[in-house]
Amino acid sequence: MESPVFSWNPLxxxxxxxxxxxxxxxxxxxxxxxxxxxxxxxxxxxxxxxxAGHTLSVVAFPGAALATLAGFxxxxxxxxxxxxxxxxxxxxxxxREPGGSEESAATGVVQAFLLACGYLFMxxxxxxxxxxxxxxxxxxxxxxxxxxxxxxxxxxxxxLALAVLGRPLLxxxxxPQVAAARGVPVRGLSVAxxxxxxxxxxxxxxxxxxxxxxxLMVLPAATAQVLTARPGLSLLLTVVLGFGVTWxxxxxxxxxxxxxxxxxxxxxxxxxxxxxxxxxAACALERRRDASGTAALAGGAA
Amino acid sequence: xxxxxxxxxxxxxxxxxTKQQNPVPTAAxxxxxxxxxxxxxxxxxxxxxxxxxxxxxxxxxxxxxxVQAGExxxxxxxxxxxxxxxxxxxxxxxxxxxxxxxxxxRRPGEAGSRVGYLPQRRSFDPxxxxxxxxxxxxxxxxxxxxxxxxxxxxxxxxxRRVDEVIELVGASGYAHRPIGQCSGGEQQRLLIAQxxxxxxxxxxxxxxxxxxxxxxQSAVAALIGRICHQENVAVVMVAHDVNPILxxxxxxxxxxEGGAVCGPPSEVINSETLTRLYRTPVEVLSTQxxxxxxxxxxxxxxxxxxxxxxxxxxxxxxxxxxxQSDRRxxxxxxAG
Ligand SMILES: Nc1ncnc2c1ncn2[C@@H]1O[C@H](COP(=O)(O)OP(=O)(O)OP(=O)(O)O)[C@@H](O)[C@H]1O
Ligand SMILES: [Mg+2]
Numbered sequence: 001m002e003s004p005v006f007s008w009n010p011l012x013x014x015x016x017x018x019x020x021x022x023x024x025x026x027x028x029x030x031x032x033x034x035x036x037x038x039x040x041x042x043x044x045x046x047x048x049x050x051x052a053g054h055t056l057s058v059v060a061f062p063g064a065a066l067a068t069l070a071g072f073x074x075x076x077x078x079x080x081x082x083x084x085x086x087x088x089x090x091x092x093x094x095x096r097e098p099g100g101s102e103e104s105a106a107t108g109v110v111q112a113f114l115l116a117c118g119y120l121f122m123x124x125x126x127x128x129x130x131x132x133x134x135x136x137x138x139x140x141x142x143x144x145x146x147x148x149x150x151x152x153x154x155x156x157x158x159x160l161a162l163a164v165l166g167r168p169l170l171x172x173x174x175x176p177q178v179a180a181a182r183g184v185p186v187r188g189l190s191v192a193x194x195x196x197x198x199x200x201x202x203x204x205x206x207x208x209x210x211x212x213x214x215x216l217m218v219l220p221a222a223t224a225q226v227l228t229a230r231p232g233l234s235l236l237l238t239v240v241l242g243f244g245v246t247w248x249x250x251x252x253x254x255x256x257x258x259x260x261x262x263x264x265x266x267x268x269x270x271x272x273x274x275x276x277x278x279x280x281a282a283c284a285l286e287r288r289r290d291a292s293g294t295a296a297l298a299g300g301a302a
Numbered sequence: 303x304x305x306x307x308x309x310x311x312x313x314x315x316x317x318x319x320t321k322q323q324n325p326v327p328t329a330a331x332x333x334x335x336x337x338x339x340x341x342x343x344x345x346x347x348x349x350x351x352x353x354x355x356x357x358x359x360x361x362x363x364x365x366x367x368x369v370q371a372g373e374x375x376x377x378x379x380x381x382x383x384x385x386x387x388x389x390x391x392x393x394x395x396x397x398x399x400x401x402x403x404x405x406x407x408r409r410p411g412e413a414g415s416r417v418g419y420l421p422q423r424r425s426f427d428p429x430x431x432x433x434x435x436x437x438x439x440x441x442x443x444x445x446x447x448x449x450x451x452x453x454x455x456x457x458x459x460x461x462r463r464v465d466e467v468i469e470l471v472g473a474s475g476y477a478h479r480p481i482g483q484c485s486g487g488e489q490q491r492l493l494i495a496q497x498x499x500x501x502x503x504x505x506x507x508x509x510x511x512x513x514x515x516x517x518x519q520s521a522v523a524a525l526i527g528r529i530c531h532q533e534n535v536a537v538v539m540v541a542h543d544v545n546p547i548l549x550x551x552x553x554x555x556x557x558x559e560g561g562a563v564c565g566p567p568s569e570v571i572n573s574e575t576l577t578r579l580y581r582t583p584v585e586v587l588s589t590q591x592x593x594x595x596x597x598x599x600x601x602x603x604x605x606x607x608x609x610x611x612x613x614x615x616x617x618x619x620x621x622x623x624x625x626q627s628d629r630r631x632x633x634x635x636x637a638g
Contacts, residue, residue, distance in 0.1 A: 163448065167446055168447060174436075178441070178496065178497075182414065183411070228431075
């Protein structure tokens with residue numbers, strides 16, 4: 001495709017992009033994936049399960065590679081492998097203290113093995129044009145309407161499950177002992193969350209590729225948690241940031257000849273740095289105000 | 303308690319070899335069965351011949367205890383003896399190996415939000431970005447499924463209750479900061495607020511005075527005593543030092559390896575009872591201002607080493623306290 005020129009007229013630009021069906025599908029899929037990955041990622045960051053999340057996202061690669069090799073549907077490869085890996089992780093965690101935030105070496109072992117399997121499947125299947133690159137680093141070309149529908153259904157299921165489980169899950173993540181004493185099924189929630197994490201990574205991996213899932217899973221959530229400590233607001237902000245970053249990345253990748261994963265990740269990373277800067281500035285300001293406030297108080301008392 | 307060891311510990315265990323012979327000066331324990339009989343003063347908590355086993359080892363057995371509404375009971379004893387385990391058994395997190403246990407007339411774990419719980423020494427990750435109010439609020443509705451409606455009247459009422467209880471423990475100043483950034487004592491107060499927020503009928507507090515300074519210890523002890531006696535809440539508090547709560551206490555449970563004694567503080571915390579319980583000379587001194595100092599109790603560091611050599615294996619994960627006593631232990635040893 002000859003690169004179109006960015007006109008700085010958003011209306012015109014969007015009209016142009018919307019005239020390509022593959023872009024419409026990319027925007028739709030991006031929106032779904034951003035919202036789902038953001039919401040699940042927020043809990044993942046809070047529960048410090050990023051390593052588990054990373055393992056699941058790496059598993060997406062052999063899943064997709066095997067689907068290509070064996071000739072079954074890519075979606076099945078992604079979802080099947082990620083959910084199965086989530087269940088294996090849950091099984092490996094069994095018998096630990098509730099909370100489950102600790103990561104084990106076994107997780108890393110599984111991750112390395114599956115990554116190697118993926119590489120083997122790629123090597124066995126020589127016909128794929130792009131090689132492992134698209135599976136690892138993502139591509140927004142050629143997302144079919146059927147794929148978008150699958151993403152939407154799975155995403156909706158994840159969001160519904162999160163809506164139902166959200167509050168006890170938050171309780172069990174922050175304060176597992178008291179939650180368990182209150183009758184919250186901490187272990188069950190931990191397993192359920194891993195499965196949700198598996199589905200969400202399988203979704204995100206189809207857009208960002210297996211290795212850059214974290215751009216959508218971790219960065220928006222980490223950014224939002226830097227900006228606010230209110231759970232509701234922070235969750236909302238995560239979703240909005242993820243959505244914004246994804247669409248901005250798609251626009252950039254449409255107009256400039258660089259990969260989508262690079263744009264999405266750098267935008268998200270830029271926001272993360274900005275948020276840290278903003279918080280630092282706010283803290284400094286508050287400290288100065290506090291200092292002058294106490295000085296005024298002391299002066300008043302004197 | 304004061305770690306100074308005056309007496310040489312002597313292990314003449316033959317003197318009192320059966321735990322069941324431990325005196326149990328409990329007035330209430332005359333009632334035989336659990337509370338099914340009804341009666342107007344059915345006990346809120348009831349243990350009858352309870353025993354608990356952890357990893358094949360019996361921590362304590364033959365424990366009888368009944369706690370009425372509005373009673374303040376302290377659970378005392380050396381490290382690793384099973385105080386926290388007692389609380390967990392009452393919560394239904396751990397099963398009892400023997401005996402009958404009733405909490406509010408039901409089996410442990412079935413009373414739900416009518417029981418408030420403060421686990422031992424929790425500290426939050428320094429960069430956990432959740433505010434203190436949110437943690438308190440989880441105590442109120444954190445176990446509900448589904449999404450709360452942001453505009454319901456119920457919600458405003460809940461917000462009021464959260465603010466009220468935070469005010470009650472005096473944590474308003476820092477409740478809106480991320481909890482990871484609060485000091486240990488501030489976190490502890492917020493967690494006490496979390497335990498109180500649903501107006502429980504039973505409060506199970508595992509070392510709530512831990513990591514509070516002395517003035518705050520007595521303030522929080524007074525607060526818990528007030529809630530206990532005014533609002534008729536049964537309080538079971540695991541404590542390491544009985545002195546800050548001594549004035550508020552109705553009863554004491556002293557746990558030793560094997561069994562336990564319970565009764566009014568004056569009947570339990572004295573030289574005779576503790577000597578019999580620990581089968582080693584223990585002396586209780588009373589200072590002029592009414593503080594109690596237990597001397598020679600096997601909790602003290604010099605004896606701590608003995609206990610490990612005995613093969614009782616009290617390896618447990620309360621690193622901070624261990625570190626402290628070890629440090630003190632070194633001082634003692636060098637002095638001795
Ligand atoms: N899950 C477990 N598995 C094996 N042993 C356990 C477990 N939980 C507790 N224990 C053991 O049970 C004993 C009692 O533990 P518990 O936490 O009840 O002690 P404690 O009286 O509360 O001590 P402390 O004063 O240090 O808090 C300890 O020796 C501990 O090692
Ligand atoms: Mg304990």
